Amino acid sequence: MSIYGKVPHVFTVALLGSLGCFAQTVTFGVSSGSASPGSTVTLDLSMDSASGTSPASAQWTLNYPATDFSSATVTPGSVAAGAGKSVSCTSTPGSSTCVLWGDNSIAMASGVVATVSLVVAPSTEDTSSQVELSVPMAADPSGFPLTAAASGATVTIIQPPALSAFSCLPVTITYPAPSTCTLQLSADAPSGGASIALSTSLPDVTVPPTVPIPQGSSSATFNAVPLAVTGPTAVNLTASYLGSSEGFGININPGTAALSNVSVNPAVQTGGATSSGTVTLSAPAGAGGLTVTLSSSNGSVASVPTSVTVAQGSTAAAFTVTTFTVSAVSFATITASYSGGKVTESLTVNPRPHPLSSIQVSPGTIQSGQTASGTVTLSAAAGAGGAVVYLFSSNMAAVTVPASVTVAQGATSAAFTATAGTVSTNNTVALTAFHAGITATTYLTVTHTK
Numbered sequence: 001m002s003i004y005g006k007v008p009h010v011f012t013v014a015l016l017g018s019l020g021c022f023a024q025t026v027t028f029g030v031s032s033g034s035a036s037p038g039s040t041v042t043l044d045l046s047m048d049s050a051s052g053t054s055p056a057s058a059q060w061t062l063n064y065p066a067t068d069f070s071s072a073t074v075t076p077g078s079v080a081a082g083a084g085k086s087v088s089c090t091s092t093p094g095s096s097t098c099v100l101w102g103d104n105s106i107a108m109a110s111g112v113v114a115t116v117s118l119v120v121a122p123s124t125e126d127t128s129s130q131v132e133l134s135v136p137m138a139a140d141p142s143g144f145p146l147t148a149a150a151s152g153a154t155v156t157i158i159q160p161p162a163l164s165a166f167s168c169l170p171v172t173i174t175y176p177a178p179s180t181c182t183l184q185l186s187a188d189a190p191s192g193g194a195s196i197a198l199s200t201s202l203p204d205v206t207v208p209p210t211v212p213i214p215q216g217s218s219s220a221t222f223n224a225v226p227l228a229v230t231g232p233t234a235v236n237l238t239a240s241y242l243g244s245s246e247g248f249g250i251n252i253n254p255g256t257a258a259l260s261n262v263s264v265n266p267a268v269q270t271g272g273a274t275s276s277g278t279v280t281l282s283a284p285a286g287a288g289g290l291t292v293t294l295s296s297s298n299g300s301v302a303s304v305p306t307s308v309t310v311a312q313g314s315t316a317a318a319f320t321v322t323t324f325t326v327s328a329v330s331f332a333t334i335t336a337s338y339s340g341g342k343v344t345e346s347l348t349v350n351p352r353p354h355p356l357s358s359i360q361v362s363p364g365t366i367q368s369g370q371t372a373s374g375t376v377t378l379s380a381a382a383g384a385g386g387a388v389v390y391l392f393s394s395n396m397a398a399v400t401v402p403a404s405v406t407v408a409q410g411a412t413s414a415a416f417t418a419t420a421g422t423v424s425t426n427n428t429v430a431l432t433a434f435h436a437g438i439t440a441t442t443y444l445t446v447t448h449t450k
Contacts, residue, residue, distance in 0.1 A: 025050045026138040026148045028060055030116060030131055034156035038122040041155055043131065045077065045114040047138075053146055054107030055138040057085075058100040060150060062116060066094035068129040068157065069118045074098050077112035087114055097135075105141050120157055129155050161187035161218065163196065166239045166246035168224055175255035175283055178223040181207075181248070183239055189213045194241060196220070201236040204229055204252055211239075226252045228284045230313040255283030257290055257315075259343055262336035264321055268348045271325040275347065277304065278318050279336045285310040290338065292317070297333040300324060301349050304334055323349045327409065328384040351383035354407070358440050359391075359433035365445040366420045372444055374401065374416045376433045382407040387435060389414065394430040397421050398446045401431060420446040 027048045035041035045062075049055055062072060074089050074096060085102035100113055118131070133150035140146060165184035173179045183196050194213040206225045213220045224237060233252045238245055261280040269275050279292045289311045294304040302323045310317040321334060330349045335342055357377045366372050376389045387407040393399045400419050407414040418431060428445045 026053060026055055026058070026136070026146050028058070028133050028136045028148065028150040030062075030133055030151075030153045032153040032155065034158055035118075035120045036158045036160065037120050037124050040117050040119050043116040043118065043153065043155070044112045045074075045116055045133075046111060047079070047108065047113045048110045049108075049138075049146075054109065054140065055146055056104045056107050056141040057102070057139050058108075058113065058148075059098065059135070059137040061095060061097040061134045063095050063132040063134055063152075064118060065126075065129050068121055068124045068126050068155075069094075070121045071119045072096045073117040075115050075117075076100070077114045079108050079111035080113040083108045085113075104143065107141050118155065120155075124157060125159070127157050127159055129157060131155055160190060160242055161185040161194065163239060163241040163244055163246050166237075166248045168237065168248050168250050171249075172251040172253065173224075173226055174253040175226045175228050178225045179250050180221055181224050181237065182219060182221050183211060183213065183246075185213060185218045185241075188216050188218050191215055193217075197240045198222075199238045199240070201238075202233065203227070204233050205235045205237065205250065207237060224250060228315060229254050230284050230286075254286065257281045257283040257285055257310075259292060259336060259338040259341045262334060262343045262345050264334055264345045264347050267346065268350065269321075269323050271301075271323050271330075271349050271352055273323055275302075275321040275323065276318060277308075277321045277334060277345075278316055279308055279310065279343075281310055281315045284313050284315050287312055289314075293337040294319060295335045295337075296321075297335070298331065301326060301330040302332040302334070302347050321347065323347075326351050326383075327381075352380050353436055354378040354380050354382050354387045356389060356433055356435040356438040356440050357412075359431060359442045361418050361431060361442055361444045364443070365447060367447050368420050368422045368449050370420050372418045372420075374418050374431065374442075375413055376405055376407065376416070376435075376440070377413040378407055378435070379412075381410050381412050384409055386411075389433050389435040391416060392432040392434070393418075394432070395427060398423050398427040399429040399431065399444055418444055420444075423448055 031044040033041040033043050074087050083106045089096045089098040132152035136148035136150035138146040138148045164186040168179040168181035193215045196211045198207045204227050211222045229252050236249045238247045260282045263278050264275050289309045291307050291309050293307050296302050296304050308317045308319040332347045334345045357379045359376050361372045361374045386409050390404045391401040393401050405414045405416045426447045432441045
């Protein structure tokens with residue numbers, strides 16, 4: 001082991017004054033690199049010694065702008081670590097003086113003797129920064145100084161792209177036509193792309209909450225879609241990215257109202273009931289509202305008011321469709337007209353159902369062999385083809401009835417005959433009528449004739 005041990009050589013002014021006596025030269029240099037604000041850039045500090053020269057220790061001062069880098073960390077490089085060397089540094093903002101030391105009997109070959117890690121200040125706005133090495137020193141295993149020189153390097157600071165422009169065409173739009181808007185970055189979007197947030201000063205324009213700009217692209221487009229407005233409306237759009245914003249204003253004009261639809265609900269109705277009709281415009285009605293003319297193709301089936309008014313600022317108005325009693329399935333076409341335009345809706349009107357109301361017989365008591373007059377009654381007139389009512393007896397031996405009776409079209413009742421059979425004792429028989437899912441019952445008593 002060297003008599004100097006594992007301690008740094010002492011670099012004195014006296015030694016520096018005699019550097020010119022030595023032909024050997026050691027050159028220190030730091031590599032270039034790049035990083036984004038807030039991240040760390042790692043640089044190699046290399047040593048290149050002249051042939052026959054093998055430094056055992058070295059010293060340098062690393063200088064860097066404190067506004068661009070918040071800290072510096074120096075660790076032994078592969079060459080120094082392989083020779084068992086350590087690095088000790090004394091640091092102040094913007095400067096770090098380091099000594100590379102160890103067993104002074106062990107010399108180092110040329111190569112990377114230290115690794116410098118610089119943290120790029122998050123607040124820096126620079127795009128490049130100079131890193132310098134000054135006051136380089138080196139000594140051989142005997143402690144004799146070697147002539148030394150050093151050079152610095154440039155660190156490229158990769159600033160994220162900024163939102164540089166925001167525009168929309170056309171600037172003035174008429175509902176419902178959209179405007180096509182373009183977002184522009186100052187450079188291509190970084191890895192993972194960029195997400196631009198959007199907002200509007202008024203809810204009269206719909207825009208996506210965010211617009212992505214893919215990695216490697218510098219622009220993107222989206223549509224600003226207007227909502228219906230009652231008068232000219234100015235809306236400001238704002239795009240925001242990484243704390244900066246760009247704005248753009250567009251103007252919306254009301255659309256020209258046209259008749260777009262007429263609807264009837266329900267479109268299949270039972271005669272005598274009402275349906276709800278609605279006329280719809282393509283844009284809000286202007287000042288004073290807008291009058292739509294209405295008509296029915298079959299007034300005996302359905303009627304509508306002669307017109308309906310869509311109020312100012314509205315796009316729809318309701319009206320009532322009145323249907324009438326029909327004897328068969330019937331149809332009417334409802335037409336809405338405005339400014340030369342027409343829209344239609346079909347309405348189907350069904351006959352009213354004929355629910356069974358009652359069944360009666362007279363007289364209520366007869367003797368064996370006699371007959372009684374029966375009547376079935378509906379709650380509404382029978383429609384086309386009449387209504388068939390089915391009849392049943394609970395004791396066909398005591399009383400017989402026809403299998404069915406038909407209530408004629410337009411009538412509400414029909415008669416039938418109940419005939420008593422021969423009985424040995426008095427019998428009370430249930431007579432039942434059935435129609436359209438409804439039953440009605442009455443009773444007939446047959447007495448025994450002695």
